[in-house]
Amino acid sequence: MSYPAPWHTIGRHALLPAAQHDERARFDVVAHLNxxxxxxxxxxxxxxxxxxxxxxxxxxxGHEPADRHQVAEAMKQDPAYRAFSxxxxxxxxxxxxxxxxxxxxxxxxxxxxARAANEGAATLRLDPNLDLPRYVTAxxxxxxxxxxxxxxxxxxxxxxxxxxAGMYATIGGSGGPWNDAAGRALVAWLKQQHxxxxxxxxxxxxxxxxxxxxxxxxxxxxAEIVAVDVAAPMLRYGHARARARGFDDVQFLQADxxxxxxxxxxxDLVFTTMVLHETSRQALPKIFAEAHRLLRAGGLTIHxxxxxxxxxxxxxxxxxxxxxxxxxxxxxxxxxETDCAALLARSGFGSANVFESRCTAPPAGGSTRGDEQxxxxxxxxxxxxxxxxxxxxxxxxxx
Amino acid sequence: xxxxxxxxxxPFDADPIQPAPAAAIGRRSESPQFTDDPMLDRLYxxxxxxxxxxxxxxxxLDTVEKLLxxxxxxxxGEIEDFVPDDGEAAARSRLQAEYLDRVLRSLD
Numbered sequence: 001m002s003y004p005a006p007w008h009t010i011g012r013h014a015l016l017p018a019a020q021h022d023e024r025a026r027f028d029v030v031a032h033l034n035x036x037x038x039x040x041x042x043x044x045x046x047x048x049x050x051x052x053x054x055x056x057x058x059x060x061x062g063h064e065p066a067d068r069h070q071v072a073e074a075m076k077q078d079p080a081y082r083a084f085s086x087x088x089x090x091x092x093x094x095x096x097x098x099x100x101x102x103x104x105x106x107x108x109x110x111x112x113x114a115r116a117a118n119e120g121a122a123t124l125r126l127d128p129n130l131d132l133p134r135y136v137t138a139x140x141x142x143x144x145x146x147x148x149x150x151x152x153x154x155x156x157x158x159x160x161x162x163x164x165a166g167m168y169a170t171i172g173g174s175g176g177p178w179n180d181a182a183g184r185a186l187v188a189w190l191k192q193q194h195x196x197x198x199x200x201x202x203x204x205x206x207x208x209x210x211x212x213x214x215x216x217x218x219x220x221x222x223a224e225i226v227a228v229d230v231a232a233p234m235l236r237y238g239h240a241r242a243r244a245r246g247f248d249d250v251q252f253l254q255a256d257x258x259x260x261x262x263x264x265x266x267x268d269l270v271f272t273t274m275v276l277h278e279t280s281r282q283a284l285p286k287i288f289a290e291a292h293r294l295l296r297a298g299g300l301t302i303h304x305x306x307x308x309x310x311x312x313x314x315x316x317x318x319x320x321x322x323x324x325x326x327x328x329x330x331x332x333x334x335x336x337e338t339d340c341a342a343l344l345a346r347s348g349f350g351s352a353n354v355f356e357s358r359c360t361a362p363p364a365g366g367s368t369r370g371d372e373q374x375x376x377x378x379x380x381x382x383x384x385x386x387x388x389x390x391x392x393x394x395x396x397x398x399x
Numbered sequence: 400x401x402x403x404x405x406x407x408x409x410p411f412d413a414d415p416i417q418p419a420p421a422a423a424i425g426r427r428s429e430s431p432q433f434t435d436d437p438m439l440d441r442l443y444x445x446x447x448x449x450x451x452x453x454x455x456x457x458x459x460l461d462t463v464e465k466l467l468x469x470x471x472x473x474x475x476g477e478i479e480d481f482v483p484d485d486g487e488a489a490a491r492s493r494l495q496a497e498y499l500d501r502v503l504r505s506l507d
Contacts, residue, residue: 025458029451082433086440089431090447326431 002039004031004172010165011177014113014244015157015237017106017165026098027169033091035172041084042319048080049315068309068317072325075318089326092170096143099166103158110237114157117240124239126232126254133256135280135331136230142170143328148208148231160209160237167211174381175211176364178245181381182273182304183212185359187219189385193357194300199223199268203294205257205287206230206275209238210250216269217247223268226251228260258286260294265393267294270301273383277305277335284338288347295390301344302387304359309336340386349388357385 007019007027019027049071057065057074065071075081103110118124132149140147146159167179175181190197200223204213207227217225229235232254239252255261257275270291276284291301309317317336324332345351361381434440467473483491 021459021462022455025455026451028458029454032454033447033451085431085433086443087447089433090444093444094447094451 002035004028004035004174005168006173007031007165007169009173009177010168010179011245013241014117015110015161015164015241017102017110017161019102019165023098023102026094027166030091030095030098030169031172033087033094034170037084037088037091041080041087044080045075045078045084045319046315048078049075053078065314068314068321071314071318072321085322085326088322092143092327095166095170096145096162098169099162100145100158102165103162106161107152107156107158110157110161111153111155114236114240115155117243118236121239121243123249123251124235125251126235128232130230130254130256132230133258133280133283135283136278139278139330140328141278142323148229148234151233155236157233157237157240160231160234163234164209164211164237164241176361176381178214178364179211180215181212181361181364182359182383183215184364185361185381185383186212186271186273186302186304186385187215188362189302189357189359191219197269197300199299201267202226202269202271203228203260203262203267205260205270205272205291206278207234207238207252209234210242210252212273213238213250214242214245214247216271217250224251225249226253226262226267228253228255228257228262230254230256258283258290260290262294264293265296268296268299270294270299271303273304274306276303276340277329277332279335280331281334281338284335284340285343285347288340288344288349292348292390292393297390297392299390300387301349301390302385303340304383304385305340306336307384308338308340310339344386344388347388348393349390353391354388355386357387359383359385 007024010016053074054064057070065074137147137149144159144163146152148159150159152158164179167175171179176184199220202216202220202223202225204210204216204225204227207213207229208231210227213225213227216223227235227238227250229238229252235252235254239250242248242250242252253260253262257272257279272287276287279287288301295301306320309320312320320336321333323329324336341354341356342351345354359382430440432440434443464473464478468475
């Protein structure tokens with residue numbers, strides 16, 4: 001049994017909500033509840049499946065469940081699965097409510113701090129006329145009331161602050177003190193697999209508040225870095241947060257990842273971290289096509305995600321699908337059934353230039369579990385990566 | 400995913416301090432029901448909230464004890480060995496009885 005990092009070990013910066021005693025304690029309970037769900041309740045679900053639900057299904061149907069849908073059918077009455085789901089769902093609701101109350105108390109100070117940091121900065125470019133995609137505005141992703149784009153007041157940053165503070169509790173600090181494990185994992189992969197790769201321009205599509213953008217700045221100090229998102233509150237907070245941490249030259253740009261205002265052939269690295277599963281099926285190929293448009297010859301696009309379902313046992317697919325079913329991740333299931341490698345190939349890169357890999361975050365200080373390969377059905381600091389190299393445009397062979 | 404079923408709008412000017420109604424937390428769909436009885440799902444929700452708040456209270460108490468120990472106002476073991484005097488014990492008994500009367504009122 002390993003314990004989640006207590007909330008007070010989170011990296012401090014001027015934009016972080018100043019949580020009081022009970023607010024910190026509440027986040028700690030949430031982190032422990034999630035650890036309990038993953039380490040104690042999830043194994044009970046597997047046990048229940050193997051010891052009773054599977055046999056009951058076989059007796060009734062004469063065969064094993066063929067896919068995750070049949071596993072779900074076999075398990076929907078099971079008390080272990082119901083208890084697991086009730087505790088997990090309630091923990092997410094408690095986490096969201098705890099964060100919402102914290103930032104409501106701090107909303108004015110945070111908004112003021114963001115305004116002071118952002119005022120007149122050329123590195124923050126917002127577009128009030130941007131047509132926000134409905135697949136973003138219509139969903140309270142992972143139960144965050146109002147989603148990424150809503151604003152309670154002018155210049156509101158409260159949902160972004162809630163996301164920043166609460167994520168540390170949700171993942172028990174496994175992303176390191178700056179919640180940036182995916183960015184660090186990408187950097188480690190690049191340095192290990194392609195030590196000569198020296199991008200001059202890096203684009204992070206769907207950057208959110210830029211958690212995972214900043215490790216790229218540390219790794220490639222000479223590169224121009226553009227962090228793109230549709231949500232103004234996330235960008236306002238993220239830009240101010242980056243400045244508070246001493247990153248003054250990362251650009252934050254409000255734009256749709258399917259159609260950015262950036263020039264053709266202007267980037268050497270176009271990446272996403274945990275974005276594709278929050279993207280609609282219609283937008284996904286357009287994002288890949290946009291990466292292709294942006295990349296120069298020799299450039300790389302890479303996307304960190306949870307692994308696709310294909311090849312996984314039906315029971316594991318079913319467990320990994322929990323967020324898609326019960327955590328307001330409406331695109332989760334479809335994304336994990338999508339062959340992103342094939343989609344990249346068809347988006348202009350050509351199948352010969354597409355790859356799949358795995359990225360793992362190196363250990364970071366401040367976390368008691370950041371260096372573990374602890375399987376948490378979607379919340380461990382290791383990712384599936386799918387990507388493609390840009391050869392000279394027009395020469396990529398599709399096959 | 401069909402986009403036509405994504406219209407469970409939540410007015411975002413709702414008071415942020417108020418917990419969102421369970422059914423409105425996800426605008427995309429109603430809150431899932433995991434048991435055969437919606438009241439049981441609600442009871443789980445209340446129990447989970449109480450678990451959380453009890454843990455928060457225990458942590459706060461632990462903070463108080465640690466601060467008292469740091470400032471040497473309470474010596475190690477003094478809390479574990481604490482025995483109330485007769486007057487304190489009587490007052491505590493009354494508090495306990497009144498507390499149980501209150502929380503078990505629905506069984507009367």
